[in-house]
Every structure is written in C-alpha cells, then in structure tokens.
Amino acid sequence: MPAPSYHVNFELTDQFFSAYNINPASIAQALQQHPDVRCLMLNVFRELQHPDSNAIISLQQLLLNIVSDTSRLLLPGIPARVKTIKEILNDRWNETITLEELSVIAGVHPVTISKYFPDYFSCTLGEYRRKLKINRAIEKMNQSFYTGAQLAYASGFADESHFIRVLKKMTGLSPRYFKGEAQLR
Template sequence: MKQLQTGSFYGQTNQTTHLQGITITDTEYTLDKVDWHYHENAYFTFILAGNVIEGNKKEVYHCPAGSLLFHNWHDPHYNIKPKGFTRGFHIELQKRWFDNLELKQDKLEGSFAIQNPDVKFLLYRIFKESKICDELTAMTVEMLLLQTLNKMQVNNAGMSRQIPAWVGKLKMLLADDPARKHTLSELSGLLQLHPVHLSRDFSRYFNCTMGEYIRKLRVEKAFALLADDGSSLTDIAYACGFADQSHFLRCFKQFGGSNPSAYRKFLLKPC
C-alpha cells in the first residue's frame, strides 16, 4: 500500500503552502479512482467544489462540496471521483507540530466526517487566510487550527456521554433541508417530544438556540454554493432559505467572518 509524503495528494495540486509543521494544499481531483493508500501525516480534507466518495475500513463517505473529513496519520482509505470538476483543500499536521504544542495526537483516532458547522466555518477562514499568505498567515492559521481541534475535542467529549436519540434525529432533519421553514410543533411531533422539553433541552446539546443553529446550517450551505459562479448572491440567498439578500449578507458575515462576495473572490481566484 502506498504512503504519500507531506504535501502529496493525487491530482493536480495548484497551491502548496508550507508553514511551521503545517502544510496546506489546494488540489483539483483528476483521477476517477485512487486505490488504497495512506498519508504520512494527520490531515483535514475539505471539499470546496464537486463530489468525491471516500472509503476506509469502517465507513464510506459521499462528500459533496462543503464536506469535511479528518484523517489520522497512516489511516488507509481509497477515493472515487464522480464525473465533473472536484476541488479539495487539505491541511496536514506533522507530528512535530503536535509535539511542539504538547498536544496529544492520539485523542483524534481514525478517520471521520465532521458535521459541526462551527468547525467548518473555521476551515473556511483557514482557506481564506491561505490565499492572503502574508507574514501573519502562519500565526493566524495556527490559532484557527487550535480553535478547530478544541471544538472537535469538546464535541468528541460530548459524544462520549449519553445523548438522547432525538438529538441525532433532529440534526439529520435540519441538515437535510436547511431552507425549509420548520415549526416547533412540527419538529416536536416528528421527534415525539413535548415542545417544552425540546425548547428546554435544545441549547444543552447544540450550544445555541434552534434559530441560530438553522441560520448556521443555511450559511454553511451558502459557502458550498458560492463555488458555482453562475449563481448570483440573490439566487443563493433564496436557495438557502434566507428572506432576502440583505438577511443573507448579515448572517453570512456573522458566522462566516466576511461577506460572501469577498469569500467568492478568494475561492475563484486563480492559484
């Protein structure tokens, strides 16, 4: 089985940024299928455009734009690329980076998909920072990565405690169609949960109100749609469930840290 070294990914890598123990690559996936392989370093895969299927020894992930995976070092997997353009953003974390910060790499075992929209927002900010690439980029990326790992570990710690089945079901319901206009009574009925119970316990498991969480999911969907330069901001706003473009802009800036036009320029800028 082939091992890929630092900065090596199958396809056409259009940009590689080497920081202190961190390597960032922007790669177009050009191969229809990549056989079983593993990487020297732990790394994130963030799909910016298109689709890819990735399988490991435990699961198979269907990854459209906006999907985020974490792979630990030496974890074998394979890739299949459906027809069409696919672009991936990778962040490799070398062992010395973990060691220098006295972080325990073994706390994040195996490969897994990350669904938390707050983590994805941090990855979009890292992508944007990699395109700025000035003397402050290394420090900024490291800070954002530490925030990312902290959120992941907090999330994993929460998963280890007993979580009611309705939490996972609700996440799937809301993520399946963020643009849909739900009501509390409708969701309570689908979950077979009293509205008072749902209202009381939602923030305990989601760390925000239901309205805030749905807005995050809508912004997350908007990030993925911005890769299509044929869609206007108004088109994207309505596709994601926002009342109008101004509402979309406010929410995007709140959770994404910039306005969508600025992010789209970084996304579509030639490498």
Template sequence: MKQLKTGQFFGQTNRYIQLGGLTITDTEYTHDTVDWHYHEKPYFTFILEGKVLEGNKNEIYQCTPGSLLFHNWDDAHYNIKPPGYTRGFHIEIEQNWLQQFDLSLDTLKGNIAVEIPYVKMLFYKLFTESKRNDDFTNTTIDTLLINSLQNIKCNNQKNYNSVPKWIKTIKEILHENKAGDLSLIQLSELLDIHPVHLSRYFPKYFGATLGEYNRKLKVEKSLSLLFHKNKSIAEIAYETNFSDQSHYIRCFKEQMGKTPLQYRKSLL
C-alpha cells in the same frame, strides 16, 4: 500498503505551506481511484470543490464541498473520484505542535466525519487565512485549529455520555432538511417531544438555540456555493432558504466577519 509522507497527496498540489508544526496543502485530486493507503501524520481533509468517495474499514463517506474529515495517523483508507474537478485543503499536524499547546489526539480514533457547522466555518476561515500568509497568519491558524479540535473533542465526549435518542434524530432532520426552516412546533411533532422540553435541552447538545443553529447550517451550506462564480449572491440566498438577499448577507457577516462577496473574493 503505501504510506504517504508529510505533504504528499494523490494529485496536483498547488499550494504548500509549513507553519510551526503544521503542513498545509491545497490539492487538485487527479486520480480516479486510489488504493488503500495511510499517512504518517494525523490530518484534516476539507473538500472545497467537486466530489470524492472515501472508504475505510468501518465507514464510507460521500464527500461533497464542505465535507470535513479527520484522519488519525496510520489509519488506512481508499478513494474513488467521479469525473470532474475536485479540490481538497489539508492540514497535517506534527506532534511538536500538539505538545506546545498541551493537546492530545488520543480520544480521536480512526477517521471521523465532522458535521459541526461551527467547525466547518472555522475551516473556511483557516483556508482563507492560509492564502493571506502575513505576519499574523501563524498565530491566527493556531487559534482557529485549536478551537476546531476542542469543539470536536467536546462533541465526541457528549456522544460517549448518556444522550437522548432524539438528539441523533433531530440532527439528521436538520442537516437533511431541504424545505427550509422547521419551526419548533413542527420539530416537536416530528419527534413527539413537548416543545418546551425541546427548547430547554436543544442548546445543551447543540451549543445554540434552534434558530441560531439553523442560521449556522444555512451559512455553512452557502459557503461551498460561493466557489461558483456564475451564481449571484441572490441565487445563493434563495438556494439556502434565506428569506431574502439582505437577510443572507447580514447573517453571513455576523458569522464570518465579511460579506459573501468579500468572502468569495478571498476564496477565489
């Protein structure tokens, strides 16, 4: 089984940066199939464009734009890419980077699909910051990555503790909902839980109110659409179920610090 060295991925790497214990690559995937392999360093894969299937001994992930996977070192997996352009952003982590911030990856085993909207938005910021590459890039990337890791570890810890069964159900409903926002009453009826109980405990497990979480989900979904230059901001607002373009722009700027148009320019 092949081991890939730091900075090595199957495809055409168009950008390669090393920043104080982090190796950052922006790669176009060119192989239709990639046999079982593993990497010498723990790393994140963030799909920017296209589709790719990734399988390991426990899971199969259908990755689309916005998918985020964490791979711990020495964990084998394979890939299948359908026809079309596919692009991934990677951050590989050296042990010395973890040590300087007193961090450990011991609780993050194997391959993990990260579904936390806030963390995915941090990775879009990591990507755009890596393209900026000025005097403040190193510190900014360190801060964003530490924040991401802490959120992932905290989320995983919640999964080990006693969590109500409705937490997993409501997460699936919210992430797969195609019809737009579901009200507190509608969710309560679907889950057969009193709306007061749902309202009280939702922030404990999701880190936000129901309305705030829904807005984060919609902004996160819109990020991958901004790569499509042929889509207008109004069309993206409609596809992600915002009430109108101005509402989308306002929510986007609150969460990302830029307007969608400004962010599109930084992505492209």
C-alpha cells in the same frame, strides 16, 4: 474553470490529543458532521492570511471548537431524540419547520427542546438552522454561478441582506471575498 482550492494541514502531536482528552478518530467525524466546519475552516484560512503572535492559540481554539462541539453528539449516551432532531434539521434544512412540529416528530415537549438544545448543539435552534443554510451557501459558492440574491434564495434565506449579515457573522467574510474564488456574480 474550477475555483482555486487551498489546503491547510494540521500536524497534531500525541500531547495535543492527551492534553485535551481527544480521541484522534473524533476529528475525522467532527469534520464530516460539524455544522460549523466550513465557517470554522474559513476562519482558519482568514487567521492564516494575517498571522500574528496570537495565531497559534486562535487556530488551536478553532480546532478544539470543531472537535469538542461534535464530540457531544457522538457520545454513546446521547438520547435518540437528540439524534432524531439533528437528522430532521439536516434533512429539512430548507423547509420551515416549527418547534411544535419538531417536538411532535421527536416525541418531546417544545420546552424540553428549547431548554436542552444548546446543551447538545452549542447554539440555539435558530442559530443551528442558519449554520446549515450558510453551509449550503458556501457549497453553492464553490460550485456554481449565482447572483447574490439567487444564492441567498437557493440557500434558504428570505433575502440577500439577511444572507450577507449571517455570512459575515459566521465567517467574518463578505460574499465579495468569494467573488474571485467562487465566481459569485
């Protein structure tokens, strides 16, 4: 039996787009390319479960985070090496890749990557890699039957406790939350 699904519709006015200088087309690209999109959408869901007077501003911030962070990687002036680094990290999300190896492939010094990575990705290299792994874990939670340890390993984490800590930090939810919806054992 498939897991239940939830749908959230955002109705955004032209004023929203103009107030934040956002191209509406960038939202679709952001949702497809942002490494945090699953975690951010889980935060949206969590916010909607217990709405209060701050819910609208929280939802607005979550949406802006998705769009603004991704828009930096879509700008025409982004160096090719940044795109290369993104592709390498996304393609090899489950491999151990060193900063030195990444710098050789991208053709830049490791210090350059360390210095400028947060400018383009809004996080450190380690945080970005953990985001990619959590995305894989969320995909697997919605597709298959896994024990916690199996899910952690299949998602590239060394152990279950580290996986749980990172999942809670990024989504505010523990694996137990997904147990009913994703049939995590």
